[in-house]
Every structure is written in C-alpha cells, then in structure tokens.
Amino acid sequence: MQVVGPIFELRALRQQLSGTVGFVPTMGYLHEGHLALVKQARIENSNVIVSIYVNPTQFGLREDFGAYPRELNRDLELLREEGVDIVFVPSDDEMYPPEFSSWVDVEKVTERLEGASRPGHFKGVATVVAKLFNIVQPSRAYFGQKDAQQVVVIKRMVADLNMGIEIVVVPTVRESDGLAMSSRNIYLGPGERQAATVLFKALNLAQQLWWDGEKDAEKIRRQMTSLIQKEPLAQIDYVSIADAETLEELNLIDRPALASLALRIRKIRLIDNMPLE
Ligand code: AMP
Numbered sequence: 001m002q003v004v005g006p007i008f009e010l011r012a013l014r015q016q017l018s019g020t021v022g023f024v025p026t027m028g029y030l031h032e033g034h035l036a037l038v039k040q041a042r043i044e045n046s047n048v049i050v051s052i053y054v055n056p057t058q059f060g061l062r063e064d065f066g067a068y069p070r071e072l073n074r075d076l077e078l079l080r081e082e083g084v085d086i087v088f089v090p091s092d093d094e095m096y097p098p099e100f101s102s103w104v105d106v107e108k109v110t111e112r113l114e115g116a117s118r119p120g121h122f123k124g125v126a127t128v129v130a131k132l133f134n135i136v137q138p139s140r141a142y143f144g145q146k147d148a149q150q151v152v153v154i155k156r157m158v159a160d161l162n163m164g165i166e167i168v169v170v171p172t173v174r175e176s177d178g179l180a181m182s183s184r185n186i187y188l189g190p191g192e193r194q195a196a197t198v199l200f201k202a203l204n205l206a207q208q209l210w211w212d213g214e215k216d217a218e219k220i221r222r223q224m225t226s227l228i229q230k231e232p233l234a235q236i237d238y239v240s241i242a243d244a245e246t247l248e249e250l251n252l253i254d255r256p257a258l259a260s261l262a263l264r265i266r267k268i269r270l271i272d273n274m275p276l277e
Contacts, residue, residue, distance in 0.1 A: 001076075001079065001080045001084055001085065001086070001087065002085070002086050002087070003076060003086075003087045003089060004086065004087070004088055004089070005088075005089050005090060005091060005094075006094065007090060007094055007135055010086070010088050010090075010135055010136065011135065013086055014049075014135075014136065014137060017046070017047045017085075018046065019045070019046025019047060020044070020045040020046050020047065020139040020140065021045060021046070021047045021048075021049060021136065021137070021138045021139050021140075022040075022041030022042070022044055022045030022047070022048045022049070022138065022139065022140050022141075022142060022168075023041070023048075023049050023050075023051070023132070023133075023136050023138030023140070023141045023142070024037045024038050024041050024048070024049075024050045024051070024141070024142045025050075025051045025053075025128075025129060025132050025141065025143075026050060026051065026052055026053075027052070027053065027054045027055065027068065027183065028052040028053075028054065028069075028070055028071070028072065028075050028183075029068075029069040029070060029071055029075065029183040029186075030074075030075045030078050030079070030183075031173075031181045031182075031183065032173045032181055033144055033146060033172070033173040033180070033181040033182070034144075035078065035082060036144075036170050036171075036173050037142040037143070037144060037170050038050060038079065038082045038084060038142075039082060040142060040168065040170055041140070041142045041168075042082060042083055042084070044140065044168070045139065045140060047085045047086070048082075048083070048084045048085050048086075049084075049085065049086045049087075049088060049136050049138065050079055050084050050086075050087050050088070051087070051088040051089070051090070051132055051136070052072065052075055052087060052088070052089050053088075053089065053090050053095065053128070053132075054068050054070065055095075055124060055125070055128040056092060056096070056124075057096065057120075057123070057124035057127060057128065058120075058121050058122075058124030058125045058128065059121075059124070060118055060119065060120065060121065063118070064184075068183070069183055069184075069186060072089070075087075088132075088135070088136065090135075095128070095131065102127075103123055103127050104123070104126040104127045104130045104157060104161075105123050105126070106122060106123075106126050106153050106156050106157050106160070108246070109149070109152050109153055109156055109246065109247050110122040110123075110126075110149075110153055112149075112240075112242070112247050112248070112249075113149050113238060113240055113242070113247060113260060113262070114149050114150075114262065114271065115149070116238075117237055117238065117262060122149075122150075122153050125150060125153065125154075126153060126154070126157050129141075129154055129157070130157065130161070130163075133158075133163055133165055138165055139165070139166065140165065140166040140167075140168050141154075141165050141166070141167055141168070142168045142170055143167060143168070143169055143170070144169075144170055144172060144173075145169055145170065145171050145172045145273070145275070146172045146173075146180050146181075146182070146271075146272070146273075147271070148258055148260060148273040148275075149247060149260075151167070151169050152245070152247060154167055155167050172272070172273075174200065177197050177200070178197060178200030178201070178204070179193075179196050179197055179199070179200060180199070180200070180270075180272045182270065184268060184269075184270065185270075187267075187268045188265065188268055191233065192233060192265045192266055192268060195231050195232075195233035195234055195265050196265050196268075196270055198227070198228055198231040198234050198263070199261060199263060199270055199271075199272040200272060201227060202224040202227050202228050202239070202261060203224075203259055203261070203272060203273065203274040204274075205220075205223060205224055205227055206220050206223075206224055206241065206259040206274065206276070207259065207274055207276060209223060210253060210257075210259075210276045214253075215252055215253045215254065216251075216252065216253075217241035217249070217250040217251055217252065217253050217257070218251065220241050220253075220259070221239050221240070221241055224239050224259075224261065225239050228261075228263065233265050233266055234263045234264070234265055235263065235264040236261070236262075236263055237261075237262035237263060237264060237269065238260075238261060238262050239261045240258070240259070240260045240261065241253065241257055241258075241259050241276070242257065242258050242260065243255060243256075243257060243258075244256040244257055244258045244275060244276075244277060253276060256275070256276070256277035257275075257276040257277065258273055258274075258275055258276065259273060259274045259275075259276055260272070260273035260274075261273070
C-alpha cells in the first residue's frame, strides 16, 4: 500500500495503473461504515484508492473542523488490512492555495435538509469531490447511503458536468442497537449514546407505518416527531419525508421516498435516513 501526499505523486502513480480504479473519499477516523465502501470497491475494481482529507470548506464557522477526530496511523493500518493500493492524504496548502477561487455550486437539491441547516456545506463537498475526481480519475466512486443528500448532490454534479464516473451507493452500516456508525459518535457520552438510538427508532417507525400502507407523509412526520419528543436529550433540527430524487417534501407518498432526520443530542448533531422504496 502506498501513502501519498503531493498531488503530482498521486497523478504519477495513477498513470501507471491499468484496469478499473475504485475510489473512496473519506475524512478519516475510519469505522466499519467506511470499510464497507472500501470492501465493495475492492471486490469491484482492479485498483482501490482511498483519500483521507478533512475538508475545511465543508465545515461552517461554528462547526467542528478543528475538533474533528483524526487518527491517521490507525486508519492506514485498517486500509492496509483491506488490501487498498493507494491512500491519498493531500495537504490543505495544496488543495486550497491562497489564490484558490473556483467552486462547484449544485443548485436546487442543496437547498433543503442538510443544505438549509448547514449553509455552504454542499458547495464545499461538491468542490472537494470534483477536485478529488480530477486528481484520482476513478472509474467508480463509492459513497454511503448514510449521507443520502450528499449522494443526490454528487450524482447531480457528475451528470451535469459529464464526469463519466459511476457512483456506487453502499447501505448504511449500523451498531447493534441501530445507531448509524459515524466518526462523530465518539463525542457522545453514555447517556447521550443511549438517547441517540431515537434516530433509528423514529426511522423504523416511519418504515413500519409506510409498510402498513400509510401514504400521508405529514402523518408519518408527526408520529416521528412525537416519538422523538419523548427523548429529553433530543432536539429536532428537521424530520423529513421527501421525494428520493428531488428531496422535495411530499404530501402523498406515491413515489420512491426518503425518510430522513437531523437531531441534536445535547450539542452533538446527528443525521440518519431510510429509503422508503
Ligand atoms: P466521511 O468520512 O464522514 O466523509 O464519510 C466518508 C464516506 O463514508 C461517505 O460516503 C459516507 O457516506 C460513508 N459513511 C459514513 N458512515 C457510514 C455508515 N455508517 N455506513 C455507510 N457509509 C458510511
């Protein structure tokens, strides 16, 4: 496994590869969710490249960029065990030099949900992913269903800008009690960790109601909301039943839909989702 920082070195290595390249962009502090993406990339491609880069431009001013957990040596060990070929660890200086002034702004699908709660977040995400795609030039790129809106945004960008990269979506990996794995889960104290199971409970409730034939999205949102309100540590940012493609809120669930939510468990903001399709 080769670990490279400078962009010119990654490009030189990339040129020597033959066959398909599967690419997994991450911000590191890896867990089984990330590794599920890596495993699938390993099965489906001749070469696997993983990037580890905590992208400053996707964090808001009051968000946790400085405190975001980092543990590079452990990450590299995990990736070596998965048979990854190349790990790309770029520097801020090279990714965003002082004269940097080009941005990728995906409209419409970034307006709601995470985009509404985190202004500028998806501009940072789309820009860094476009840069990484240009540097790595993958055949396929792997993203988690955990960040469902991110998947919608990246697919839109790839189609709109004719990037010709296949986007593969991997199901959300969960802890045994249903909490979606996330690098941010380490911020949760014991009481908060228990309270955080309310996200999965609310999504299960949505799925159950939908399975039972409920088509009225507002009724499902209301029932999810009242379940969450029984958890004293949880504060709702949003609860959504939206069109799975456009992410517009639905009244009637008459097409593939996405149940999603963002909660604050005390100060820790967590997101999760479940497709209703
Ligand atoms: P991050 O390091 O948080 O930027 O995540 C890197 C990639 O891993 C993204 O495509 C995420 O959607 C994906 N990912 C994060 N957590 C999970 C999870 N629990 N299950 C599946 N994929 C995940």
